[in-house]
Amino acid sequence: MEKFKRVIAIVTDSIGIGEAPDAAKYNDVGADTLGHIGDFFKGDWALPNWQQLGLGNIRRDAPIQGVEPIEGPLGYFGKMYEISAGKDSMDGHWEMMGLPVTEPLGFFPKGFPAELIQKIEDFSGRKVIVNLPYSGTEVIAKYGEHQLKTGDLIVYTSGDSVLQIAANTAVIPLAELYKICEYARSITTDQPYRIGRVIARPYVGDSADTFTRTSDRHDYALMPNAPTDLDRLQAAGVPTYGVGKINDIFSGQGLDDGVHTTSNDDGMTQTIKAVTDGRTGFIFTNLVDFDAVYGHRRNAQGDGDALMAFDARLGELLAIMEDDDLLMITSDHGNDPTFRGTDHTREFVPLVVYSPGLPGNGDLGIRSPFADMGATILANFGVANDGSGQSFLNELN
Numbered sequence: 056m057e058k059f060k061r062v063i064a065i066v067t068d069s070i071g072i073g074e075a076p077d078a079a080k081y082n083d084v085g086a087d088t089l090g091h092i093g094d095f096f097k098g099d100w101a102l103p104n105w106q107q108l109g110l111g112n113i114r115r116d117a118p119i120q121g122v123e124p125i126e127g128p129l130g131y132f133g134k135m136y137e138i139s140a141g142k143d144s145m146d147g148h149w150e151m152m153g154l155p156v157t158e159p160l161g162f163f164p165k166g167f168p169a170e171l172i173q174k175i176e177d178f179s180g181r182k183v184i185v186n187l188p189y190s191g192t193e194v195i196a197k198y199g200e201h202q203l204k205t206g207d208l209i210v211y212t213s214g215d216s217v218l219q220i221a222a223n224t225a226v227i228p229l230a231e232l233y234k235i236c237e238y239a240r241s242i243t244t245d246q247p248y249r250i251g252r253v254i255a256r257p258y259v260g261d262s263a264d265t266f267t268r269t270s271d272r273h274d275y276a277l278m279p280n281a282p283t284d285l286d287r288l289q290a291a292g293v294p295t296y297g298v299g300k301i302n303d304i305f306s307g308q309g310l311d312d313g314v315h316t317t318s319n320d321d322g323m324t325q326t327i328k329a330v331t332d333g334r335t336g337f338i339f340t341n342l343v344d345f346d347a348v349y350g351h352r353r354n355a356q357g358d359g360d361a362l363m364a365f366d367a368r369l370g371e372l373l374a375i376m377e378d379d380d381l382l383m384i385t386s387d388h389g390n391d392p393t394f395r396g397t398d399h400t401r402e403f404v405p406l407v408v409y410s411p412g413l414p415g416n417g418d419l420g421i422r423s424p425f426a427d428m429g430a431t432i433l434a435n436f437g438v439a440n441d442g443s444g445q446s447f448l449n450e451l452n
């Protein structure tokens with residue numbers, strides 16, 4: 056008999072809480088997404104709902120300005136660090152679900168090999184330009200007008216294992232962009248090109264200062280190369296529901312159902328709706344704006360504002376939770392908006408767990424790998440795990 060009839064896990068994508076133990080390997084020493092956003096606001100910001108659950112209690116030693124530790128938080132608090140080789144969304148989410156990505160994927164800091172580019176050109180009948188690591192907003196600002204004239208494909212990458220294709224839908228219709236991405240995905244699943252994600256990046260606009268990316272982004276992740284905790288839950292008859300890009304990240308594997316979202320706000324609306332609709336089992340939500348709209352744009356103001364907007368919606372969710380609901384809030388990697396470059400940052404991620412039916416005020420300590428989260432969800436539903444994580448269900452007392 057499960058302890059909780061419904062477990063909700065919300066991933067605040069890219070909200071790290073300080074450099075990870077192996078940050079030096081990624082040249083990310085000093086990264087601290089939440090701490091540096093707090094510094095940017097000089098403490099003049101607040102996340103009252105998340106703080107009352109215990110977010111500020113994770114960092115007693117170096118408090119986040121504006122989100123200090125409190126006496127008697129309502130939830131359980133801790134932080135996790137990952138063992139996956141990459142610091143990307145796919146690695147982080149798969150590891151949460153018991154499948155760390157320890158075998159390094161293809162990274163192309165100097166651009167993709169000519170033979171790979173040639174295949175994409177032959178398939179699409181379009182020339183490929185750029186083929187370098189780039190910020191996705193800067194690359195369309197710089198090459199978008201060229202693309203409008205020529206219909207060339209803008210291919211670029213980043214510090215992650217990603218192959219991104221940006222296309223103005225006025226000259227490359229969305230359906231064609233998806234077809235090209237699906238082809239690119241099909242030729243990049245095995246070494247030496249085993250790439251974590253192919254990402255379709257549609258945008259609109261007729262000049263460099265009006266180009267705007269749309270929410271029709273689509274991430275084509277690798278298929279999980281082994282069962283995840285989602286598969287184990289599904290096989291045990293526990294309903295699994297994905298909100299936001301969860302479905303893309305797992306290529307739908309292990310998910311009964313799901314809903315695409317257009318923003319963090321939509322993501323919280325859909326999560327709250329899943330509760331009011333009476334969905335039970337595991338509800339897995341990703342809120343991507345912190346990463347895609349603010350983190351990669353090094354926009355600390357926007358990131359902080361988005362966190363405060365999330366916190367307000369979190370208050371609505373807390374108000375409708377019942378004693379047999381369990382909520383987990385965590386992240387998949389960092390993306391410090393005050394840090395050099397525009398890539399993710401290798402950080403600890405916060406872990407806050409709450410149920411109205413639990414006394415709270417518990418320290419979950421420092422955990423690794425992220426798979427402890429999935430192991431806890433499996434334990435709640437009485438489903439055997441594969442041993443990659445340790446459940447903390449019994450610490451929720």
Ligand SMILES: O=P(O)(O)O[C@@H]1C[C@H](O)[C@@H](CO)O1
Binds near residue numbers: 215
């Ligand atoms: O197009 P942008 O710069 O937003 O691309 C970022 C870089 C990451 O690899 C990718 C996935 O998170 O988004």
Ligand SMILES: [Mn+2]
Binds near residue numbers: 143144145387
């Ligand atoms: Mn992410």
Ligand SMILES: [Mn+2]
Binds near residue numbers: 346347351399
């Ligand atoms: Mn990202």
